[in-house]
Amino acid sequence: MTRVVALTGNQAAAEAMRQIRPEVCAAYPITPSTQVMETFAQFVADGRVDTELIPVESEHSAMSACVGAAAAGARVMTATSSQGLALMHEVLYVASGLRLPVVMAVATRALSAPINIHGDHSDAMGSRDAGWIQLYAEDAQEVYDTLLQAVRIAEHPQVLLPVMVCFDGFTTSHTIERLVILEDAEARAFVGEYQPAHPLLDLKRPVTYGPLVLPDYYTEIKRQQREAMDHAPGVIREVGKAFGERFGRFYGLLEAFHLQDAEVALLLMGSAAGTVKGVVEGLRQEGIKAGVLRLRAFRPIPAREVAAALAPLKAVAVLDRADSVGSPGGPLFTDLRAALGELPVRPRMVDYVYGLGGRDLLPEDVRRVYSRLVRLAAGEGEDEAVCQYLTVREAPRPLSPVGGA
Amino acid sequence: MAAQKATIAAIRSPSVKELSLHPDLLSGGHRLCAGCAESIIVRQVLLAAQAPVVVINATSCLEVATTIYPYTAWRVPWLHSLFENAAATVSGVEAAWRALQRRGKIPEERIAFIVFAGDGGTYDIGLQSLSGALERGHRFLYVCLNNEAYMNTGIQRSSATPLGAHTTTTPAGEVIPGKLQWRKDLTGIIAAHRIPYVAQTALTPQPLTDLTTKVRRALEADGPSFLNVYSPCNRGWRFEPADTIRISQLAVETCYWPLFEVVEGEWRLTYTPREKKPVAQWLEAQGRFRHLLKPEHRHVMDEIQVWVDREWESLLARTGRAAAKRDEAPPRPAPGHRPERAEPPQTARAAQGEGGAARCPCGASSPGVQWGCLFCGRVCCPRCAYSPEGLTVCARCARDLFGIAEPPALASAERRWISRE
Known part of the structure; x- marks a missing residue:
């Protein structure tokens, strides 16, 4: 049966890892994810889990050791943040290119410079094209539930891709929340045993992993990676549904909140959804048809589902917790535009970059965004920029759009 | 530990005749250059290993030339990840081997985990990863195929490149006579990690089984072991492909590349040339030092001889063969100290x-x-x-x-x- 406990997001991740019982974990400390490996190391020291823990000398080596262990045929997990994820960057591509189902908890954090230890999505966005599945959790419960599901998603024979489970640094990683934990046996039964297809340590069938591939085959191998990613949405949904049927908490690719009859909505990821949902409830009482669409899967991005959910709306604002300097908007915004590009009639779309380096998102900020959406929905003209910073110590002015306009 | 030291030191390679009966685990047909030392070294390492082998390869000539997809020259499990992370990668493989055995998912048997990397991947970009893996004590053998420059990218200097050598990033020019720095003492740096077995070796007819003996000893060590293997590159060093072994032997006979080992912290010479040859013989045999033959650069050659002599003396002292004639580490000047100047110096x-x-x-x-x-x-x-x-x-x-x-x-x-x- 289940237990109700009070844990931080990091501890929830460590608890999930203990129950998953990976054969190998290799990690390096970095704020704000350090607590994941600290907690897990204590589990190992106390004999509560028999994982081989490799306390490496850098995140580059952490992911490298994960690659080695996963190729060997082990189930492998790790955790990191920010500069750590950036230092892993080139190894991330090896994990996905070799089709190794590594699962990593990422407590998302800003990137230097200037150095800042607090939450935003810059680190995870920097690795969005590394071929990893990226799932974003809203709170500690989701961190726990998503990690259990991530292992099944990653190891699915039609997927075999590494998965990042992202949650907001400090807001989720360090806040103590009430959550429901499964019995070890239940969790383990749900996750199942990993059966690697071609382990390096199968001495009877020697495999060459990571050869030199020239122009005559490289494209085909990359194409297979895309096909694997194309299978991921179905598998994410299937695993989320199986989880719900067993434990009562259902998960999909995205979460809609008051979207059914909405005219205006925000699209976002991560912990800010809690604040936004609160504001929406208030707006609804005032008679404003406001809604929220929260993405759980960012890679693969469920473009069709997003388009279907937002097509009937009049105006949509994206909350991007990272900027993509030099692009027409934040990373989520450009993806939204692409997703809605094929629709014959589209809602008005605007973008707000918010919460950089841990800056709070307050309910009044969210209300301000909805008021603008209401004006846009009413067909009012405006001379505001499409992409803006939300709460910045400066008179609001347009960010220079790429290519003029 | 003392017992293990004695055990390791007693290990000898089988004769070459016996080794030749073992199956070759690196097939022919790979694309390494004619005369390349690497394939010879790799085959000898694999022949000497007794336990089943799993190879981890850093990005290098060896990696690109032996695994051009869809072909592979490897008859053993083989993994390549990146350039600088071979030691971290083998850490993961070795940890997985422990964990999977413990859970009964793979049979309990010894596996020889062997890393092959070049000097660039070892002396330079991979040093941090290697140092970390040595400190953590994973059981693996790291073989540095040392051809003294980045040959895979086309002969650029590394910290293993000797003073005076021409490379494409330290070209011999009108003013600068090739590389200006001494090579890094990597074998010493590795030995300073106090791992059970460290050795420097080369492909030499005399002694014939130095390499294979050291492979056997290294694989017997209970923990990390390291071999720095001299790997002449005829393309980068400019000599005839048939001369690979001769160049190796000359490097050993001139004491430019002495053969020694460090077993549980004890330094031992494994070969002493009967007559120490002048280093000029080894330098003159390679086109990369050709400019040193010009009268204006001759002094660099002399300097190399002085350096080789000093290093050899210090090695003799370390291995208990002779007393050190010079201070190995001269005291550093106090911060801010400047020599007295009687008059403005002539710069x-x-x-x-x-x-x-x-x-x-x-x-x-x-x-x-x-x-x-x-x-x-x-x-x-x-x-x-x-x-x-x-x-x-x-x-x-x-x-x-x-x-x-x-x-x-x-x-x-x-x-x-x-x-x-």
């Missing part, structure tokens, strides 16, 4: 501007501005200069700051120097 650049060739107080002409003293800027020829870590310190500052006696070459010139000032 190297100024001296060169005045009368064409700059002159050292001993009378020799200095080849270029790089021979100005680091501390006082005075011109000093390579023969007189003290050169720690590739820097130039004039004989006078060396005496004042490091307490080093004037080299013999300056003994007679010292008086002239003083009188001139």
Whole structure:
């Protein structure tokens, strides 16, 4: 049966890892994810889990050791943040290119410079094209539930891709929340045993992993990676549904909140959804048809589902917790535009970059965004920029759009 | 530990005849250059290993030439990830092997985990990853195939490249005679990690089984082990492909590349040349040092001989064969210390501007501005200069700051120097 406990997001991740019982974990400390490996190391020291823990000398080596262990045929997990994820960057591509189902908890954090230890999505966005599945959790419960599901998603024979489970640094990683934990046996039964297809340590069938591939085959191998990613949405949904049927908490690719009859909505990821949902409830009482669409899967991005959910709306604002300097908007915004590009009639779309380096998102900020959406929905003209910073110590002015306009 | 030391030291390689009966685990048909030492070394390593082998390869000539998809030359499990992370990668593989055995998912048997990496992947970009893996104590053998430069990208200098060598990033030019720095003492750095077994070896007819004996010993060690294997590259070093072994033997006979091992912290020579040959024989056999034969660069050759002599003496002392004749680590000057100056120093650049060739107080002409003293800027020829870590310190500052006696070459010139000032 289940237990109700009070844990931080990091501890929830460590608890999930203990129950998953990976054969190998290799990690390096970095704020704000350090607590994941600290907690897990204590589990190992106390004999509560028999994982081989490799306390490496850098995140580059952490992911490298994960690659080695996963190729060997082990189930492998790790955790990191920010500069750590950036230092892993080139190894991330090896994990996905070799089709190794590594699962990593990422407590998302800003990137230097200037150095800042607090939450935003810059680190995870920097690795969005590394071929990893990226799932974003809203709170500690989701961190726990998503990690259990991530292992099944990653190891699915039609997927075999590494998965990042992202949650907001400090807001989720360090806040103590009430959550429901499964019995070890239940969790383990749900996750199942990993059966690697071609382990390096199968001495009877020697495999060459990571050869030199020239122009005559490289494209085909990359194409297979895309096909694997194309299978991921179905598998994410299937695993989320199986989880719900067993434990009562259902998960999909995205979460809609008051979207059914909405005219205006925000699209976002991560912990800010809690604040936004609160504001929406208030707006609804005032008679404003406001809604929220929260993405759980960012890679693969469920473009069709997003388009279907937002097509009937009049105006949509994206909350991007990272900027993509030099692009027409934040990373989520450009993806939204692409997703809605094929629709014959589209809602008005605007973008707000918010919460950089841990800056709070307050309910009044969210209300301000909805008021603008209401004006846009009413067909009012405006001379505001499409992409803006939300709460910045400066008179609001347009960010220079790429290519003029 | 003492018991293990004795056990390891007693291990001997089987005869070459016996080794030749073992199956070859690296097939022919790979694309390494004719005359490349790497495939010979790899085959010998694999022949010597007794337990089943799993290979982890850093990005290198060996990696690209043996696994051109969809072909592979490897008859053993093989994994390549990146350039600088082979040691971290093997850490993961070895940890997985432990964990999977413990859970009964794979049979309990010894596996020899062997890393192959070049000197660039070991001395330079992979050093951090290697150091970490050694400190953590994973059980694996790391083999550095040392061809003294980045050959895979086309002969660029690494910290293993010897002084004076021409590479494409340290070209021999009008002013600069090839690489200006000594190579890093990597074998010593690895030994400083106090791992059970460290050795330096090469492909030599004499002694014939030095490499295979050391592989056997390394794989017997209970923990990490390291082999720095000299790997002549005819393309980068410019010699005939048939001369690979001759060049190896010359490097050993000149004591440029001595054969030794460090077993549980104890340094031992595994071969002493009957007659120490002049290093010039080894230098002259390679096109990468050709410019040193010119009269104006001849002094670099002399400097290399001095360095080789000093290193050899220090190795003899470490292995208990002889007493050290010089201080191995001269005391560093106190911060802020500057040598006394009687008058404004004649800097190297100024001296060169005045009368064409700059002159050292001993009378020799200095080849270029790089021979100005680091501390006082005075011109000093390579023969007189003290050169720690590739820097130039004039004989006078060396005496004042490091307490080093004037080299013999300056003994007679010292008086002239003083009188001139």
